[in-house]
Amino acid sequence: MSGDSTIEDIREQKKNELQNQTEAETADAGDVPAEPVHVNGTDELTSTIGDYDVVLVDFYADWCGPCQMLEPVVESIAESTDAVVAKVDVDANQQLAAQFGVQGVPTMVLFADGEPVKQMVGFEDEGTLRGLIEQYS
Missing domain, CATH: 3.40.30.10 (Glutaredoxin)
Structure with a gap:
């Protein structure tokens, strides 16, 4: 089951990276x-x-x-x-x-x-x- 845990960790990490990237792009769009x-x-x-x-x-x-x-x-x-x-x-x-x-x-x-x-x-x-x-x- 440790393999399932690692996959979930990777998914969570990628999800966070995408969310941070989206927030950065929003900030670049002129939001104050x-x-x-x-x-x-x-x-x-x-x-x-x-x-x-x-x-x-x-x-x-x-x-x-x-x-x-x-x-x-x-x-x-x-x-x-x-x-x-x-x-x-x-x-x-x-x-x-x-x-x-x-x-x-x-x-x-x-x-x-x-x-x-x-x-x-x-x-x-x-x-x-x-x-x-x-x-x-």
Whole structure:
């Protein structure tokens, strides 16, 4: 009976691979993630900015109080707008943070059509961020 078990394992693995492939293709078709996307490194950020029309990048640190206060705001924006929210941990991605001139956290950079259009340092309220995103959506 161990042969039957192996066949079932292989079927399950193939089924999961196909499901993941389908989900990836759906994401490539322009669906915007409903939660913030954690980005590590320049390549991932460049890919995210290139794949979506409007991307709000949240440069944050786990130890930062204002960053923690901003977390529910960015989650709400990711869930309810056409913008993708990308999160970059500045401690793990110091070179990336330096590349965008991040000197304090939280720093938010809004990209539209692959280009940075606005940079904000410090806590921003949800209404301000939504209004800014709507200008470019």
